[in-house]
Amino acid sequence: MDKALSYLIAIILDIAIGSAPFLGLSFYQIIAIILLGTAIYSFLISDLSIFIPISLVPFTLISHSYSFLLVSSVSTVLSYYLKEKATAFLLTLGVFLVTFDLEAVYQLLAFLILVAVLIYLKVDLLGIVANGIFLLIISAVIAANQGLNSSLVNIFSDGAYYSLAFGVLGIVFQDIRLPRKVPRVPLLYLPYALITLGFGIPFKYYWWNPSSFLFKADPLSLWVPITYFPQVNQILGSWPLAHLLIHLPIGVDLYIALLTYLSGIGSYLMFKKQGIRQASLFSLVYQLLSPFPHPYLLLGYAILPFTAYLMSINMRSAVKYPAVMLMSVIGSSFFLFPVSAILIGAFLKRKDLPWIGVAMVGANAFWIIPYIILGAPASGEIPSYLSLALLLPILVMTVKVEDRVKVLISLGSIAYLVSGLPYSELAYPVAIASTLIVISGVGIKRILAGVVITLLLITSVLQFANYHGVSIPSNVQEIDKKVDNATLIWWNYSYPLLSPVPTNTTQIISQAIQYIVNNQGNVIPNPNYTGFPASFKVIFPRNLTRVNGTWISETYAQYTLNSSFFHIDYKSPNITVNTSYGIVIKSLLGEQFVAWKIPEAENRSTLLVGLTGSWISYSGEPMLFLGYNVSNYSSLAPINFTALTLWLTKAGQIFLYSNHGLRILPRACPIPTSGSFNINFYFIDQGNFTILAGEQINGKFHSLYINTTLPWYEVNAVGLILPIGDELNLTQIQFPQFVPTNVTQNWISWDSPVPFKISFYPNKPLNGTIYLASKRPVFMEVNGIPASNGSTFLNASNITLISGPGFVNVTSIYFIHNGTREYIVGAYPINLTYLVKINPLLGGEKIVVQSHISLNMTVIPLGLVYKLDGIPLNVSDTAVLRPGTHVLEILYPGQAYLIIGLYFTFLSFVIAMLSEILKNSLTQIRTFINKILYKVEKNEG
Secondary structure, three states: OOHHHHHHHHHHHHHHHHHHHHOOOOHHHHHHHHHHHHHHHHHHOHHHOOHHHHHOHHHHHHHOOOHHHHHHHHHHHHHHHHHHHHHHHHHHHHHHHHHOOOOHHHHHHHHHHHHHHHHHHOOOOHHHHHHHHHHHHHHHHHHHHHOOOOHHHHHHHHHHHHHHHHHHHHHHHOOOOOOOOOOHHHHHOHHHHHHHHHOOOOHHHOOOOOOOHHHHOOOOOOEEOOEEOOOHHHOOOHHHHHHHHOOOOOHHHHHHHHHHHHHHHHHHHHHHHOOOOOHHHHHHHHHHOOOOOOHHHHHHHHHHHHHHHHHHOOOOHHHHHHHHHHHHHHHOOOOOHHHHHHHHHOOOOOOOHHHHHHHHHHHOHHHHHHHHHHOOOOOOOOOOOHHHHOHHHHHHHHHOOOOHHHHHHHHHHHHHHHHOOOOHHHHHHHHHHHHHHHHOOOOOOHHHHHHHHHHHHHHHHHHHHOOOOOOOOHHHHHHHHHHOOOOEEEEOOOOOOOOOOOEOOOOOOHHHEEEEEOOOOOEEEOOOOOOOOEEEEEOOOOOEEEOOEEEEEOEEOOOEEEOOOOOOOEEOOOEEEEOOOOEEEEEOOOOEEEEEEOOOOOOOOEEEEEEEEEEEEOOOOOEEEEEEOOOOOOOEOOEOOEEEEEEOOOOOOEEEEEOOEEEEEOOOOOOOOOOEEEEEEEEEEEOOEEEEEEEEEOOEEEEEEEEEEEEHHHOOEEEEEEOOOOEEEEEEEEOOEEOOEEEOOOOEEEEEOOOEEEEEEEOOOEEEEEEEEEOOOOEEEEOOEEEOOOOEEEEEOOEEEEEOOEEEEEEEEEEEEOOEEEEEEEOOOOOOOEEEEEEEEOOEEEEEEEEOOOEEEEEOOOOOEEEEOOEEOOOOOOEEEOOEEEEEEEEOOOHHHHHHHHHHHHHHHHHHHOHHHHHHHHHHHHHHHHHHHHHHHHHHO
């Protein structure tokens, strides 16, 4: 080997080995780097291997650790004296140390690559078998000291198995020639493609689900609700492939396997067309470097060799140009593909390259034009590996012996790739393909090509070592099912983009959000949801109205404390309780508490905490609390037991103290801080969590639904926390149970184990004749007077319903007065249904509304163009839709750029297909003109 090249390689290896201990790597990884470097020395320049221990002296002096120096010295002796006979042993041991903690598929792949490289370099494979015997001896020694169950025994036994198995198979197949009838090329790229089926779903594919909103997006549209979403470049590439394969059980894995297989086949055709003798080896290396974690780059990587192959073959221009253009459109799922294809074209057809470049740009005009104006999609990042950076000085040496332009393109693409500059990933397919073409040249020695291939394959192994598949939790998949086919949701849980509906990424009114996924993973329908992107509200006839008011259900007593029957279960020392005049409780120092056990009840699913009394002195922020593990020894600075605290303040703040720390919950209702009060807190058990269902404050009920996340079984005490100076007189404390009721506009229902009573207090007095409908018997009182269907009342201020035990569903209650029906509950006796269909439209979408009744339509402002029945619509106005069919068109801004681009794409293909005819026509015209000019000149002569 040339001395300059030998010293260059030695410097690179010594720098890599000497700096490895300073990089924070594991002990085994550093040993592996030493062994791999020594193996390269043994094969290329064994006489210089003495520099390896020297390169480790600085670390040895700093750390006072001699293990790395010892290993390098032993491996150097093997390299220096055994030379190439030690190469396979050192390489195999190094590969084992790199991959021993990886999954079996990665170990299998690493040993497969190792054997392939060694066979290509014609290295003695007995070293692999020797390594297997060496690892067997080590595992036997460990088993003798630690037992057969030691994890290290299993690790070294696996390494011995792989070494022996692949060593023997490598020796067997090293000189075998397959029969000519066996299709070598298609079979060569099948093993790796099959291995990729077991990789698992890469992170960037995690939303590839048939129910995913992003998956459903129209490929011809640049927009999805509330955001610009460029993906039109995928229309002939990843979009049809993904939508075809995703319906199979292993759709994503099959997508990866198919493209990695195509990358091998395509690169073989490209290298074979270039006259490369070892085309199968180079194409196998290209396949192993497929960027499988990146869906769009993977497709561009697989299509690039086919595009290069089409560029280099000789065929009619009318066929060749459209074929190259169509291939570029497919590969442009990776939107930087045209640049990559033009760069690789510099290797092949420099004369025709300008026209090929223009043709590819014209073919992709349908997405290039809008992307230039509106913005391009985001692209992934390819990690820059040290092995690729090491290729730079090696490739510099090839400038003298290879085509300078080719070498410069290879150097430039690798340098740009490892630089980390914006869009550096565009250079990845060019860097791999161009480097392989350069080292396949006639002026490159086999040894140098082997070094480059080894470095490239190390990059491939690093790609696998850094890869972790995504496992979507089952609870997240259940959430997907619950919100499928929704419009917008608010996702406040893990895997934020996994939702199969669009999440609100911009400011938008809450009425447009259909579901809320909270941070506990619960799916809560938004009660304020009206619709998206337009909401519709029925315009009711004037003779039908709704009555607003409050429902309050009767409770049945479970436990009551008052001045005649009072006791305390727990209290802090600096609080006084006086029952001479009511129940006067006062805090004397700091924050003090009194608490009572909640009486146990079998299968209790509800709890009401009622407080009646008045404030004597209010100076701090008192709290009601539900507690767990409360005792007389409990302290409050901070609270050392589980407690749900409801602040008796105008802020109505709620906190949860638990082993997980302090948690702030949504606010409840303002509480009176002076004078007398009558407060009821309604709690229910739902999913084993304590839900604050509502509060009744001084006779007015406030409906709430706050999941406190306090486990229901931990509610066993209730108490009051009073800051210093707070004093109150409690008339009564109650812990009754209540029956939850389901109140809607169309019905009210309950299921009570005992006789039940519920009252409705309208916001205004009602007049007229009352009617009630229920399948189960329900007795009715109005203003305390028994009533039945047809009874007439004036100034009805309350309606009470009384039922026996069991399930009751009241389907309607209404008054008739002067021909107007005033509904308390119940469905209107008219058809209130309407149908809304959303259809895609080139440049937007079309909403078709069919209704038998007039509707109020409100359009959510998103900065788009709206037309109602073909007439421009001002979104600040509410439109009235009369009965019948109406069409709302939503036109996305900038979509016209796509239409302009499609025109240029179509025109480009037409010109390409007619290029040969135009060329021949121009040639004939030029020939005809030349003949005329010749005759004119001849006559003049």
